[in-house]
Amino acid sequence: MCGIAGIFHAETPKPVDPARVVRMCDAIAHRGPDGAGVWTDHGVGLGHRRLSIIDLAGSPQPMHAADGRAVIVFNGEIYNFRELRRELEQAGFAFRTNGDTEVILAAWAQWGPDCLSRLDGMFAFAIFEPSTRRLFLARDRFGVKPLFLAHLSDGSIAFASELKGLLAHPLLRRRLDPRAIEAYMAWGYVPDSHSILAGVEKLPAGHFWLLEQGKAPGRPQRWWDISFTQRERGSEADLSAQLVHHLREGVRSRMVADVPLGAFLSGGVDSSGVVALMAEASASPVRTCSIGFDEAAYDETSYARQVAAKFGADHQERIVATDDFAAIDTLAAMFDEPFADASALPTWRVCQLARERVTVTLSGDGADEAFAGYRRQVFHHHEERTRAAIPAALRAPIFGALGRVWPKADWAPRPLRAKATLLALAESGEEGYARGLSVTLPGARRALYTDAFAASLEGFRAEDELIALMRSAPGRSGLDRAQYADLVFWMPGDILTKVDRTSMAVSLEAREPLLDHRLVEFAARLPEGMRVRGSTGKYLLKKSLERYLPHDILYRPKQGFVTPIAEWLRGPLADAARGIATGSLAQTGFFQPQAIAALAEAHIGARADHSRTLWQLLMLEKSLKQLGASG
The missing domain is CATH 3.40.50.620 (HUPs)
Incomplete structure (x- = not known):
């Protein structure tokens, strides 16, 4: 496991200062304390921090192919590298190391971008070919390993395993993206479709990006997707054995x-x-x-x-x-x-x-x-059956009216907490699932936003991305989606x-x-x-x-790691909760201080549970201080 970073001039091969790549790598040194390396060429620089897992004495990076045709920096593990190595040896490749990094280089030489489908593992890597002046960036199927990208003012594209690697580059602008704030307030994290900083992107899971110097950069391409369109056949015993x-x-x-x-x-x-x-x-x-x-x-x-x-x-x-x-x-x-x-x-x-x-x-x-182990998925599965049985023309007015008047009883036994279910049943399956997944719902978010910040969103609502994704999902049912x-x-x-x-x-x-x-x-x-x-x-x-x-x-009830944030925000963090309304977050102009103050007092006074929204705001405030970003 490692950290990678790099700089690439796609259109004009300007020189890359190795010291900049070193600073980017040093910012993510925790990802790889066992070794470091930087390589530069015309218009490109690649950097690596190593955590030694396989082939401890060998496999330094950046690693060059034996024939000199390519160089790689790689973060992750390829679990089937030994099987691939045997196949590639039969194809005529010779190996100098005993690790998986050199196997990726050979797989790239043999199959090009199609090598990705042969890799079983978690990874984010960059391969540069000096002869073709091409840079190949790739991320694993599920996005286990991250890769951040930034378009900089000098025309270069920088990449790093973590945002702090990009923050080490002096040309990165630290300007906040309002849509990322909206997405964060909906989900409690910034999804891969956004970045907290404008001009920064994340290479999506299951995608690659092939860049060539002298040509305008295109867009990342999907190389893998999960499909729910087929169904296995067989008895329960047969499926269990598989x-x-x-x-x-x-x-x-x-x-x-x-x-x-x-x-x-x-x-x-x-x-x-x-x-x-x-x-x-x-x-x-x-x-x-x-x-x-x-x-x-x-x-x-x-x-x-x-x-x-x-x-x-x-x-x-x-x-x-x-x-x-x-x-x-x-x-x-x-x-x-x-x-x-x-x-x-x-x-x-x-x-x-x-x-x-x-x-x-x-x-x-x-x-x-x-x-399908989450309770929300099980609920959604049964809600979809109800939606299928009752026409939308009846569901919307009946369940919507009931949901609006039903009390929000977070303290009550689970069967009595029907408000969310009733409101979800009034909507489409996709809208209902987005509602269930949201931390702070659209109306509650809008009540916190200033008019100016709401206008800057230009109609963007975070849930719409998830709804569109579900509607286009390769699946047969609501549970699939x-x-x-x-x-x-x-x-x-x-x-x-x-x-x-x-x-x-x-x-x-x-x-x-x-x-x-x-x-x-x-x-x-x-x-x-x-x-x-x-x-x-x-x-x-x-x-x-x-x-x-x-x-x-x-078969015991699912618990997971539970953190008592509601109690914290009523007790030792009560002053921190109150301070959000007058702190640096309030100075951004994104949120209404009076609305935050009212939210905090209602929670501290135990009149409502606003712990998740207050925790969002508190973590947002602390993150923006770390980033030193502005609106």
Whole structure:
């Protein structure tokens, strides 16, 4: 796992100052503390920071092909590099190293852009060919590894694994993009379709960008997409057997490393399943780690301990205080862009714990998106049946009227919290799902915005992107479209960003075996009844893991990392919540101070729960201070 950066003059090959590339790489040194390298040529500069995982003594980067035709900087891991190497050796290639980087260079020489479909792994890389003056930028299927791009005033294009790499370039303008603010206030993160800074983009997951000096840059091209249009046939037993095969392959392929390897273990279905399969494939105890909390309501360590004992894992856990809010400034610096998923705090803590013993860790991320494990997906599946049974002409007035008068009872038992469901049923499936996924709804956002900021959006509403994505999704049903949106939109922007930044902040490589693309493609072909059965999501995955895991692990309510931000903002962070209305965020002119103040007082006085919106605003304020950006 590494960090990459570079500068490319697409139209006029101006000289590249190596010192600039060095500064960009130094800004992301945490991603690769084991080595560094920079290479420049006419109009191009490539830089690399290395975290040694495979071929520890060899494979320095930037790496040149044996014939000198190409040079690469690469962030990630190619899990099938040994199989590809054998195939390429049969085609006449000779290799000087024992790692995966040189295999990518040979694959590029053999197949060009089509090499991407042969790579099984997580990656973002840049390949430059001196003879053709072409630069090839590529990102993996799911967007596990990030790649930021910037168009600079001197005509160059800069790229880096994190935004802070671009911030080290003196020509990058730090001007905020209003649409990114709107998207962040909707989702709690800045999705890959936007960047907090105008002029900065993210190469989308499953895309490549081929640039050639002397020619105007085109646009990135998609090289992979997930499809829900087909359905597997077979009995439950047959499908379960296929699923277990894919699970084993995904886990085993990601256990290859020349450094200590372990796993996150929360005690939930996904991480427990990964540990079970690791134990099956390993002759030595699996090193596992988990984070617990000093309040029982938030603590899951007993379940993690139970799984660790069952599989003889070498388990380590640490209890952290539920008042672990002092690190939020560090967290804001870690993400660069505003990021309001509060589970980032415990995720960072478990990464710190893991790094004390291992350099690579396996996680359970991706299963909820692929197998329909989120409660919102299960609800959406059943809501779509209701929509299909009742014409929209009746649904809109009936459910809309009920939803508007139904109280917003966040404190009530779950069956009584019907407001969101009623309002969702009044809308189309796509609109309802976007509503359910939003952190702060459009009306609530608009009440916070100044008129000038609202006008600067020029009619842009964040939910419309998700709605359009779902309507064009390659799928047969509402559940298909919801899962597609989660895999393509939610997961890269939230889940994978969270894991990448928190793990890389401590120089830890996190691998996601449940995002093996063959496993996810198989999951996308499962009949709906194999994904959702009654109120149970991930139905076939759980049934398939019954041979490994106890019933109370598989079928207990999903919890995940819960951070008590509502309590923080009424207690030790109450002054910080009040301060948003008079702080630097209020000075941007984007938000109405009086509206923020009213929101804070209503929450602090326990008259309403506005914790998620207040947390968004607080993290936005801290991020903008870090960025030094202006409107």
